[in-house]
Amino acid sequence: MIQCMCKYAPFAIFDGFDEVGEILDSDISSFSHSERLLPPNLCAYTKVVMESIVQKGVKKLFLVNCCDSIKRLYDTLLLDKCGLEMVYMMELPRKVSCCSSALFATEIMKFITYYEEQFGVKFSLEKFNHSLYKYLGKAVPEQEYIAVLGAKASKDFLFKVSENLSLPIDNQTCSRAHFLTRIEHFETVQKAIEWYAGEILAYTPCMRMIDISMRKSLINSPNLKGVIYHTVKFCDHYGYEYAELANKGLPILKVESDLTLQSSGQMMTRIEAFQEQLGRKRGTNMKSDKLYVVGMDSGSTSTNVVIINRNREIVSSSIVPTGAKSSKSAELALELALKEANIVRDDIALIVGTGYGRYTIDVVEENITEISCHAKGAHFLNPLVRTVIDIGGQDSKVISLDESGSVKGFVMNDKCAAGTGRFLEMIARSLEISLETMATEGLNWHEDLTITSVCSVFAESEVVSLIANNKERSDIIHGVNKSIASKTVSLVERVGKNGVFMMTGGVAKNSGVLAEISRCLGSEVYVSSEPQICGALGAALLGLERIEK
Amino acid sequence: MSIAKKLGHYLKQNIDSPAKVQKTLKRAFRLQYYIFKFSKKKHIPKSLRYLNVIGMKYMLEPLKNPEKSVFVNIFTPTEILHAFGLKSLQIEGMSAFLSAAWCEDSFVDIAESKGLSDTLCSYHKTFLGASFAKVIQKPLCGVTTTTACDANVNTFRTLSEMYGVEQYIIDVPFESSDANIHYVANQLEELVAFLERVSGIKFRLERLKEVIEIENETVKFYKKYLKALETKYFPNSLSAEMSKVLALQIGLGRKESLKFFKLLAKDIENYPIQEAKFRLFWVHILPIYSKSLGELFNFSNRHHLLLSDMNIDYLEPLDSSKPFEALAKKLINSHYNGHYSRRAENIIGYVKRMKADGVINFAHWGCKETAGASLLLKEYLSREDIPLLTIEGDGVDKRNSQEEQNRTRLEAFFEMLEARSK
Structure with missing residues (x-):
């Protein structure tokens, strides 16, 4: 077995040596070894390869000098083979021309010579010829895809x-x-390799x-x-x-x-x-005579429930902090909302869940993502809204809507606390104030401080240095608000800046952040009276639509 | 607020009016050019003052003549462009100058908002962002190579599509062999035909030969300077060392660069035998904006910044009778190309020659070639018992720099070197 990186490896040559080529899959759960052996900023696949070599005991590795990261991986393996029997890197031209094809054929021949010498096995043209069939690939799919x-x-x-x-x-x-669109039968190795190099290029x-x-x-x-x-x-x-x-x-x-x-x-x-x-909703339509639909948004910070009736009126809502166990908070939030609406569980036709915790909550009957829910809720609250900015506890997202409230596109931040509610909590802790105080204090600033770091961890340490430098708390908070606003507005720009803007999620209650975002956007940002329940409201509305179908 | 910061603030405020930004930048660069030209700062040697002038000149030329400008990057064999009389607009250099004008962050943000990766090299992001913002004017064409940096091909392709101009990319193979030299030399001839076509200028082989002779002469003086530097002290700064990159890349083969290295080789004769506490060898780029690093190294005779390995990538004489082959050899054998061992061995050779006390490796954010090789360099240097400190940062985007952390690391490194020397 020879582990490879991609389609550009000459798989049929491996067959000529009775070897099977396989593209190394990334099915690892941590980078514990590669973190030690490789610098952190090499590409994640490079780390996967290194991790697999150590964790799975890969024996033969075939690389292509496709990018800077892989070249550095090869350089690293030259110094320490990490138990590999074979580590080979083939040069792949970046140009496609007759000259590059000839060079590439030479590269393939070089590998044949290397393998023959290294393992004492002769390359078999017959096996190569026979193997070509298995790589015959399909063209573009004939149905929608x-x-x-x-x-x-x-x-x-x-x-x-x-x-x-x-x-x-x-x-x-x-x-x-690896694939071939046509095959031939060859009498000489030279001819075979020249043809094969051309096909791959x-x-x-x-x-x-x-x-x-x-x-x-x-x-x-x-x-x-x-x-x-x-x-x-x-x-x-x-x-x-x-x-x-x-x-x-x-x-x-x-x-x-x-x-x-x-x-x-x-x-x-x-x-x-x-x-x-894409508008190809899965799941079944439900029929019911019952009057109420529950939308439940299980977020990382809070669990929010909204109950609506058939006339699309909000009958009650509740917000409880999401504790260590999201299902418990969900039960509690539902109970509170039922109590406020003065109804019982049996009156509920459907419970629609959204948010990260939605799969772990038993009472949830239907799942819809928070993207669609926020869009729906926002459109319901203000039909003029074209862009929803949702900053929650652990992520932030920007959704663009059309006139009917359907999602046109969306972006989310990636696995990073910068620009989220969690970041504000971190800073509030460093400043030793409550989130509520922080929400307004940044409005009264005097010195225009800038938090430059794009990483929340570094940003926090920057804040700590500002505290040490005796900077005014209100100025620091203003700097933090600016930093969140700039992250958020760059997300807005990715989906396309299109007013009217609406902000949802817990951070919408923070008037300092809100003011900065609206300054950066150069536009007013609409916030509903209870911005945290927008997702749950959307879930309930979408649930009702499903029942009505 | 410094003048540069004020300038940056003004540029960022007007980012939606590209013509205004262009004009202001050109004016600011021109003003800076004259400031450098008439500078009489005594603590800076004459040669380094002249270096500032030509660095600014190399940047201004393509801005003044956009229709004759060619987007290039650090690896482009600009000798051929000089032979055509075309003006090289080096994208990395321009990004560094935009950073010096304190406006790189806005351009980086623009590039990222278009969907470019946040881990992409900021030299590329800044230039792409400035191009998206239409601050950079349409060039005649683009020319780059596949050497070292993954971003080259994709950035140049994006620029070519954005401006609707043609580009030529030289595929530089990894290993040095006759077949590979032939492959590259052929492409250089294709490049000549390409430039003749897009510029309408007739190529003169004699002119290229002259350019290469100037280059050889220049490198001779540079080597003379390096020889003297083995024992002597000579003032240096982060920005001077970076400007030498311009003089040795887009400037090679030009009379201005020749004049600079002549002056440099002469200037060093008047400097004493080394008395600095630490002789330090730098690997990769230098963050010229960094206050903390500047305080430690700029014109310091305590922490003597000898040179960066960027300025020793290939210093062999070129055979001017076979210019394409000579340039092909230079491209393939540059220490940026090929296995890392090539670059590491070159670094070790110079560290020993210069009797450097230690090596500082600047891991530029997002650079897989160098930051990605930091553990390799550590391994190669530790085999030779050469002390190494890797610091992380960004050559352009100030938001990725860790000023205080780097100062602490460097000070600890100096303490370590001191303890070692006892």
């Missing part, structure tokens, strides 16, 4: 995507398998190649209904293409991951919301 593009995606990720989408997916990421190129005009074909099929764009932390190649595609009007969802099995909560939410955006 969603393309997954971008950097290396794990099998786990691809599985989750296909599970949550109603259309089939076509994987065109860096983890796409003629692939729809990855972003490291110089001429990528053929990549346009990836989005040109009339059957293509949307794109899930997968980027990998610290891999910068694909951000360029995403930046170009983002404005093409095609439904597109960007997901960035570090390729570990974690963070699936946030990823699932996005994929489901994307499905909702």
Whole structure:
């Protein structure tokens, strides 16, 4: 078995040596070894490879000098093989021309010689010829599909995507398998290799190649209904293409991951919301004579419940802090709301859950992502709203809506506390004041301080230095508010700056942050009387719509 | 607030009026050029004062003549552009100058808001952001290589599409072999045909040969300076060392760079044998804006900043009778290209020659080539018992710098070096 990185490895050559090539999947849960062996800013896939070598005892590794990170991985393995029997890096030209094809054929021949010498096995042209059949690949899907593009995606990720989408997916990421569109039979090794080098170089190129005009074909099929764009932390190649595609009007969802099995909560939410955006809702319609629908938003900081009646009137709502166990808080919030509405559980036709905790709550009957819920709730509260800015405890998101309140697009921050409610809590703790005091104190500032760090941990240490420098508390808070506002507005710019703006989530109650955001946007930002319940309200409204269908 | 900060504030406030920003930047750069030109600062050697002038000149030229400007990056063989009389607009250099004008953060934010990765090198993000904001004018074309930095190809492709101009990218293979040299030399000839076509200027081989001869002459003086530096003290600063990168990249083959290195080789003759406490070798870029690092190194004879490895990437003479082959060899054998061991061995060679007490490696945020090699460098240097300190930061985006943390680390490193020397 030879572990490889991508389709550009010459798999059929491995067959000629009775070896099986396999693209190394990213199915690890931590980077404990690679953190020791590699610098932190190499791309996540490089870390996956290193981790797999150590954790899984990979024996033979075949690399392509595709990017700076992989080159550095190879340099590292040259110094310490980490138990590998074989570590080989092949040079892949970035240009496609007759000269580069000849160079690439030489590179493949070099590997054949290397393997023969290293392992004492002769290359078999017959086995090579026979193996070609198994790589014959399919063309573009003939039915409607969603393309997954971008950097290396794990099998786990691809599985989750296909599970949550109603259309089939076509994987065109860096983890796409080696393939051939035609095959031939060869009499000499030289001829075979020259042909094979040309076939590989003629692939729809990855972003490291110089001429990528053929990549346009990836989005040109009339059957293509949307794109899930997968980027990998610290891999910068694909951000360029995403930046170009983002404005093409095609439904597109960007997901960035570090390729570990974690963070699936946030990823699932996005994929489901994307499905909702595509307008191909899954789940069954429900019929009921009962009058009330419950929307329940289980967030990281608070659990919010809204009960509405058939006339779309809010009959009650409740907000309780989410404790260590989200299901307990959910029970409590529901109980309070039922009490306030003066109804009992049996009067409820449907309970719709949203927020990160929605899957862990037993009473929830239907799940809808907070993206769709916030959009729905915001549109209900103010039909003129075109952009919803939701800053919650652990994430922030910006959703753009059309006139009917449907989601046009959305972005979320990635696995980072900067620009979220959690960040404000951290700072309030450092300043030894309550969140309520902090919410207003920043409004009365004198010195225009700037918190420059983009990372919440560094930003906190910057705040600590400002405290040490005897800076006024109100000025520090103003600096913090500015920092959150600038993060938020950059998210707004990613979906497209389009008023009327509305802010939801707990942080909307913070008038200092609100003032800064509206200053940065150069526009008023609408906040409802109870911004925290917007998601739960949307969940209830969407639930009612489902019943009515 | 300093003048530069005020300038940055003004530029950021007017970011929606690109013509205004362009004009202000050009004026500010021109003013700075004259300030440098008539500067009489005694503590700065004549050669380094001249270096400031030509650094500014190299940046101003393409801004003044956008229709004759070519987007290049640090690895582009600009010798060929000089032969055409075209003006190189080096994107990394421009980003550094925008950072010096305190407005890089707005451009980085613009680039990120378009969807570019937040871990992408800020030299690229700043330039892309400024281009998205239409602050940079349309060039004639773009020319880059695939050397070292992943961002090159993608950034140049994006710029080419954004401005609707053509580009030529030279694919530089990893290993040095006759076939690879031939592959690159062929592309350089293609580049000449490309430039003839887009510029309408006829190429003269003789002119390229002259450029290469000037380059050889320049490197000779630089080597003379480096020889003297082995034992002597010579003032240096973060920005002077970075300006030498310009003089040795887009400036090589130009008379101005030749004049500078002539002056430099002469200036050092008047300086004494080393008395500095620490002789320090730098790896990779230097954050010229950094207050804490500037206080430690700028013109310091206690912490003598010898040179950065960026300025020793390839100093072999070029065969002017075979210019394309010579430039191809230079591209392939540059220590930025190929396995890291090539760069590490070059660094070790110079550290020993210069009798440096220690090495400071600047891990620039997002740079997989160098920050990504910090553990490798540590391994190579520890085999030679050479002390190394890696500090993290950003050469452009001040928001990624850790001023106080870096000062503490450096001071601890100096204490360690001191203890070692006892």
